[in-house]
Amino acid sequence: MTAIIRFDEVTKEFGLGQLQTFRHAAVQLAQRMRGVKIPKPQPFCALREVDLAIEAGEVVGIIGQNGAGKSTLLKLLANISQPTRGRITVQGRIAPLIEVGAGLVQDLTGRENIYVNGVILGMRKREIDRRLDEIVSFAELEQFIDTPIKRYSSGMQIRLGFSIATCVESEILIVDEVLAVGDLAFQRKCFDRMEDLIKRQNRTVLIVSHNVRQIERLCDRAILLERGQVVKDGEPTDVCAAFYDRSNEKIKSEAVRLGQRALTVTDDLVFQKVELFDDQDRPADRVAFLKPCRIRLKFEARHRLRGIAFMIGIHTTDFVYVTSNNTMDRPIDIPPGTKTIDLRLDAMRLLPGAYSFRIWIGTPEGRASYDAENLCTFQVTSSGGVRGRQQFGVVHLDGSFDLHADEPAKAPLDPRIAALDARADAQSQFHR
Amino acid sequence: MISLIRHAANHRELIATLAWKNIIVRYKQAYLGVAWSVLKPVMFMLIFMMMRSFVGIDSGPVPYPLLTFAALAPWILFQESASEGIHSVVSNALLIKKIYFPREVFPLTAVVTKLVEFGINCMILAVMMAWYHVVPTWQILWVPALVLYALLASLAISLAGSALNVYYRDIAAAMPVALSLMMYVSPIIYPLELVKTKLLVQHAAGAWSGLLFDLYTLNPLAGIIDGFQRAVLKGLSPDWDVIAHGLLVTTIVLPFSYAYFKKAEAYFADVI
Numbered sequence: 001m002t003a004i005i006r007f008d009e010v011t012k013e014f015g016l017g018q019l020q021t022f023r024h025a026a027v028q029l030a031q032r033m034r035g036v037k038i039p040k041p042q043p044f045c046a047l048r049e050v051d052l053a054i055e056a057g058e059v060v061g062i063i064g065q066n067g068a069g070k071s072t073l074l075k076l077l078a079n080i081s082q083p084t085r086g087r088i089t090v091q092g093r094i095a096p097l098i099e100v101g102a103g104l105v106q107d108l109t110g111r112e113n114i115y116v117n118g119v120i121l122g123m124r125k126r127e128i129d130r131r132l133d134e135i136v137s138f139a140e141l142e143q144f145i146d147t148p149i150k151r152y153s154s155g156m157q158i159r160l161g162f163s164i165a166t167c168v169e170s171e172i173l174i175v176d177e178v179l180a181v182g183d184l185a186f187q188r189k190c191f192d193r194m195e196d197l198i199k200r201q202n203r204t205v206l207i208v209s210h211n212v213r214q215i216e217r218l219c220d221r222a223i224l225l226e227r228g229q230v231v232k233d234g235e236p237t238d239v240c241a242a243f244y245d246r247s248n249e250k251i252k253s254e255a256v257r258l259g260q261r262a263l264t265v266t267d268d269l270v271f272q273k274v275e276l277f278d279d280q281d282r283p284a285d286r287v288a289f290l291k292p293c294r295i296r297l298k299f300e301a302r303h304r305l306r307g308i309a310f311m312i313g314i315h316t317t318d319f320v321y322v323t324s325n326n327t328m329d330r331p332i333d334i335p336p337g338t339k340t341i342d343l344r345l346d347a348m349r350l351l352p353g354a355y356s357f358r359i360w361i362g363t364p365e366g367r368a369s370y371d372a373e374n375l376c377t378f379q380v381t382s383s384g385g386v387r388g389r390q391q392f393g394v395v396h397l398d399g400s401f402d403l404h405a406d407e408p409a410k411a412p413l414d415p416r417i418a419a420l421d422a423r424a425d426a427q428s429q430f431h432r
Numbered sequence: 433m434i435s436l437i438r439h440a441a442n443h444r445e446l447i448a449t450l451a452w453k454n455i456i457v458r459y460k461q462a463y464l465g466v467a468w469s470v471l472k473p474v475m476f477m478l479i480f481m482m483m484r485s486f487v488g489i490d491s492g493p494v495p496y497p498l499l500t501f502a503a504l505a506p507w508i509l510f511q512e513s514a515s516e517g518i519h520s521v522v523s524n525a526l527l528i529k530k531i532y533f534p535r536e537v538f539p540l541t542a543v544v545t546k547l548v549e550f551g552i553n554c555m556i557l558a559v560m561m562a563w564y565h566v567v568p569t570w571q572i573l574w575v576p577a578l579v580l581y582a583l584l585a586s587l588a589i590s591l592a593g594s595a596l597n598v599y600y601r602d603i604a605a606a607m608p609v610a611l612s613l614m615m616y617v618s619p620i621i622y623p624l625e626l627v628k629t630k631l632l633v634q635h636a637a638g639a640w641s642g643l644l645f646d647l648y649t650l651n652p653l654a655g656i657i658d659g660f661q662r663a664v665l666k667g668l669s670p671d672w673d674v675i676a677h678g679l680l681v682t683t684i685v686l687p688f689s690y691a692y693f694k695k696a697e698a699y700f701a702d703v704i
Contacts, residue, residue: 082698
């Protein structure tokens, strides 16, 4: 196969700072004539000697932190800006979905906008005539298509933009953070449409997203950019894991800087800290996958608290709540003074990645004395080969396959095993 | 230069659609709608007529309102397409940062947009000619060529101007001043005949008269406006002595202007 997109040592630099005014330039010229050396402003290097070859039909996800050069890469690819050095070869038509709704004109009606935007994106007028109904019905705007789009809600505008852009027939599709548009139902539709474009129409697709899960799901290759360089290129799962590892440090330091996100704070109690202990019972910020660990909560009650329950939840760094162990069923009274609570987990069943705690203290009826999230960011590390066993998702469920279920069962379930399970369950409860 | 024509041909649908969009957007929420594009030359014409009533400008055998309107139509085509062209790149910054197509589409679109308004003004002119019983001869066939010349002259300014404007917004600020000055050195308020008799017949500036006239006709608009008036109103072919200088200037400047535009184009998205 030949590469449909090829980057040869592509470097892109930007001049930093402002355009100089005439006065500034005149002053500098005068200084230079007097022999004063003025340092040239150092250019900012957005991409540094990037080599890349993408083959036809590949779906490539590009991930990296802010400022890693992702959007610059797409802009160079779409011919919007030119590389400072190096060469880019592209074979085929490119449909840029760089920002959905770029070029929608507020004063025009939906129908007029379909024509204007379609032509801007490189469609022929006849092509648009043919697909007009499809575009309108996908955007679910049949009723409003002859209304100026300045009367549309923002969701409607984005739907229209997405619908037009995905109708462009091209060999290469560039997608920059557009999948999170509209309400949930429409997001679902967009996602299906993307999958359809990718899987069935066999287009070459480049996706830039901060939503690493999306990349993991949609792509068959991922590229990790860091400070303008490709640091990892390969299987999405591996690359995404590398990205998580790298992000972790940043997320941790940022979590410390931003501190907890307190949702409810009352003067019932002063929250002191939440700590994580690994399987050796040492304080840690990382625990191994499937190994036991302990979470310790410390606070000081200002006065006697009655009927208090605890919740220790875990959420991902993008605030997907995964677990919430709690004692709602057995509230206790707490005398004034320092109080420590432990939650023991017999095995860390969250898949490797970065997570944070959400702590809630209050009455089971719902009155919160304390509620905060983004506490004590920690990382679950893989303990070898885990990722090969389970690629997708957030949690690991214990289970076993019966690969011969069509044959009669050899023995009924041993009642002793059931008893063991119950004990394991009890262990993960709160220890006061 | 050939590539300019090729791009224009390849993207004719895009240019046509964008021009259509410009026109629609401009008049969509305006009560008077397209009447605005007519109002401008008509107002100017009325002001000039009033002025003439105390200054006294000899318009020869052609009625003055007709003469000045026939000057205003091509002038406004040139002036507006040049000034709109200069703004066209910066005002489409959003598109430039997001989507690629050859950037000369923007100045070209500005020109095409103004062509539509010019068409409307020509209809007004036709009505006025009927009113004054002026019948055009077959010399009117010169008009398309003259219009094309006017468009090329405005592109010569707007291609380089719009590219420069990306880097230095001073250009857009200076443009209205320059264009309004240009209006006075073009035969709009007064006919070219007056300049001719003053300089070439009466030698008003002595030995410098011939040179001054050559200088005056370096302005492409002198030839365009005079040619337009001759072809439409007087049944004469354009005067080559008047047109030649301006045409030469345009054919020299336009390729440079376009070359600069193409060179600057690569960095539009970074700088804009």
